[in-house]
Amino acid sequence: MDTITTALVLALAVVLSGWVSRALPVALPLPLVQIALGAAIANVADLGVELKPDIFFLLFLPPLLFLDGWRIPKEGLFRDANAILELSFGLVIFTVLGVGLFVHWLIPSMPLAVAFALAAVVSPTDPIAVSAIAQRVPVPQRLMHILEGESLLNDASGLVCMQFAVAAALTGTFSLIDAAGTFVWLAAGGIAIGTGVTWAVTRMKNWFARTFGEDPGTQILISLLIPFGAYLLAEHLHCSGILAAVAAGITMSYAEQTGQAMALTRVSRAAVWDTVQFAVKGVIFVLLGEQLPTIGAGAAQVVRDTGHIDPAWLIVYVMAISAALIALRLVWVWVSLRFTLFRAALRGEVMRKPGWRIVAVTALAGVRGAITLAGVLTLPLVMEDGLTPFPARDLAIYLAAGVIIVSLIVASIALPFLLGKLQLPPEPAQEEEEDKARSLVAEAALKAVETHKRTGGDDIEDAALYADVAANIGDFYRQRIRDKTADGEGRETVRRAYEIERELRLAAIRAERVEILRLRRSRQISEEVARKLVRELDFIEARLMSA
Incomplete structure (x- = not known):
C-alpha cells in the first residue's frame, strides 16, 4: 500500500509541476520546478523511497531511449552524421577523460574509477530541455537536429562508459583491451537484439492485424512493451540493454513507415507516448528533489572527509565541474568545426563558416537532464562483498544533480540572449x-x-x-x-x-x-x-x- 501511495504522490507532483510552471510569472525550465516540488515533499513527508539501481534503470531508461530513437528525424541524423558522431562519441570520451581526471584532482577522496563514472554520466545531453528553454526564440533547425542526434547517441555511449567505470570501481581492475572487446560485444549485440526484437514483433502484430483485425489498445500496449523486451533480452545475453532500446526505437520508426496501423491507433499511441514521456521524466526529477536532503547529508560527510569542514564546498565542486564541462564542450565544438571546414576545403567545397553565436549556443546547449539523473541513481549501493558501501556514491549523485540544475539555469539565461539576436537564414527547402x-x-x-x-x-x-x-x-x-x-x-x-x-x-x-x-x-x-x-x-x- 505504501508503494502505491508513493507512486500516486509522485504522479500528483508531476501534474502540479506543469501547472506551477505555467503559472509562474518568470519562465523556468520544468525540471527545476519538479526538483523544487520534490524537495518540498521531502520537507513535509517521508515517502521512504529507496532507489534500487537495477529496478530504477529498468523502469525509466528503456522507454525514454526507445522514444528518442523512434522520433528523432532520420534525415537530419544521416545528413549531419559526421558532426553528430564527433559530438556523441568523441566528445563523450573527451569529457570522461578530462572531467574524470579533473574531479579526482578536485576531490582526492573520490576514487578515480568513481570520478570517471561521474564524468561519464554527466556527458549525455538533453535536447528536450534545450527546446523547452528556447521555445520563445528562433533555433536553427539544423542545429536542433544535430543536438537531437547527439543526445540520442551520447545517451548510449555515456551510459556504457559509466558501466565500464563502475565495473572498474567494483573490481579494482581495468584493461583497455578487454574493455574494447567487451564494448564491441555490448554494442553489436545490443543493436542486433534491439533491431531483431522490434522487427519480429512488428511483423507478427501486422500479420495478426491483417488477419483478425486491429485493436488500437493492443497495438499501443505492444509499443510500450517493446523497449522493455529488447532491454531485458539484451541484458540477459550480457549485451547493452541501453543500445538495444535505442536500436529498437530507430527500427520502430522505419517499421511504422509501412503505414499499416490505423489512423486512430497512431493518434492514440502518440498521445499515450507523450504522456509516458512527460510522466517518466517528471517522476525522475521529482524523485531527485525528494532524495536531495538525504543525498546532501551524505555528500557533506564526504566533503568533511576531504578535509573541508564547511559543506559549502559542495557548491564550489558543482560550479567547478559545470565550468569544466562547458569549457571542454566549447573546445571540442570549436576544434570539430575547424576540422569540418578543413575537410570541406580539401574536397573543394565552399562551406559557410558559422558565427561565434552558433558555436557558443552549441556549447551552452549541452544541458543535462533525465538520462544523467537516471544513470547516476543507478550507481551500486554496495561493493561486490555486499557489505562495503560504494565509495562516494552520495557525493557523485549530489554533484550530478547540481550539474543538471546549473546547466538548466545557465542555458535558460544564456540561450535566449544568444538566440534572440541571431539572424537565421531562410530555409525554403523544407517548405x-x-x-x-x-x-x-x-x-x-x-x-x-x-x-x-x-x-x-x-x-x-x-x-x-x-x-x-x-x-x-x-x-x-x-x-x-x-x-x-x-x-x-x-x-x-x-x-x-x-x-x-x-x-x-x-x-x-x-x-x-x-x-x-x-x-x-x-x-x-x-x-x-x-x-x-x-x-x-x-x-x-x-x-x-x-x-
Whole structure:
C-alpha cells in the first residue's frame, strides 16, 4: 500500500509541476520546478523511497531511449552524421577523460574509477530541455537536429562508459583491451537484439492485424512493451540493454513507415507516448528533489572527509565541474568545426563558416537532464562483498544533480540572449518539399476518387450520387494543387486565405462542441453520441492546430 501511495504522490507532483510552471510569472525550465516540488515533499513527508539501481534503470531508461530513437528525424541524423558522431562519441570520451581526471584532482577522496563514472554520466545531453528553454526564440533547425542526434547517441555511449567505470570501481581492475572487446560485444549485440526484437514483433502484430483485425489498445500496449523486451533480452545475453532500446526505437520508426496501423491507433499511441514521456521524466526529477536532503547529508560527510569542514564546498565542486564541462564542450565544438571546414576545403567545397553565436549556443546547449539523473541513481549501493558501501556514491549523485540544475539555469539565461539576436537564414527547402508532397498526395487522392467513382455505383441513381460527391471532393484537391503551385503574391494570398479559413473553422468547431455539450446536458442526445461527436471534432481541431 505504501508503494502505491508513493507512486500516486509522485504522479500528483508531476501534474502540479506543469501547472506551477505555467503559472509562474518568470519562465523556468520544468525540471527545476519538479526538483523544487520534490524537495518540498521531502520537507513535509517521508515517502521512504529507496532507489534500487537495477529496478530504477529498468523502469525509466528503456522507454525514454526507445522514444528518442523512434522520433528523432532520420534525415537530419544521416545528413549531419559526421558532426553528430564527433559530438556523441568523441566528445563523450573527451569529457570522461578530462572531467574524470579533473574531479579526482578536485576531490582526492573520490576514487578515480568513481570520478570517471561521474564524468561519464554527466556527458549525455538533453535536447528536450534545450527546446523547452528556447521555445520563445528562433533555433536553427539544423542545429536542433544535430543536438537531437547527439543526445540520442551520447545517451548510449555515456551510459556504457559509466558501466565500464563502475565495473572498474567494483573490481579494482581495468584493461583497455578487454574493455574494447567487451564494448564491441555490448554494442553489436545490443543493436542486433534491439533491431531483431522490434522487427519480429512488428511483423507478427501486422500479420495478426491483417488477419483478425486491429485493436488500437493492443497495438499501443505492444509499443510500450517493446523497449522493455529488447532491454531485458539484451541484458540477459550480457549485451547493452541501453543500445538495444535505442536500436529498437530507430527500427520502430522505419517499421511504422509501412503505414499499416490505423489512423486512430497512431493518434492514440502518440498521445499515450507523450504522456509516458512527460510522466517518466517528471517522476525522475521529482524523485531527485525528494532524495536531495538525504543525498546532501551524505555528500557533506564526504566533503568533511576531504578535509573541508564547511559543506559549502559542495557548491564550489558543482560550479567547478559545470565550468569544466562547458569549457571542454566549447573546445571540442570549436576544434570539430575547424576540422569540418578543413575537410570541406580539401574536397573543394565552399562551406559557410558559422558565427561565434552558433558555436557558443552549441556549447551552452549541452544541458543535462533525465538520462544523467537516471544513470547516476543507478550507481551500486554496495561493493561486490555486499557489505562495503560504494565509495562516494552520495557525493557523485549530489554533484550530478547540481550539474543538471546549473546547466538548466545557465542555458535558460544564456540561450535566449544568444538566440534572440541571431539572424537565421531562410530555409525554403523544407517548405518547398512540403508543398510538393501535398500536391503529389492530392493528385493521388484525385486518382483514387476517380477510380472509386467508376466502380462504386451499382445502379444509375447510385452512380449519379457517387459522381456528385466525387466532384465535390475533386474540387477540394484541385484547389489544393493550385494553392501549392502558386508563387509570389499568389502564394502570400493563399497563405492568408488558409489562415482565415483555419480561424473560421476553429471557431465553427468550438461552437459545435459547445452545442453538443449543451444537447448532452439537456439530455437531448445520449452520452455515447456526445462522446463520439466530440472526439471527431477533437481530431479535426488537433489537425488544424498543428497545420
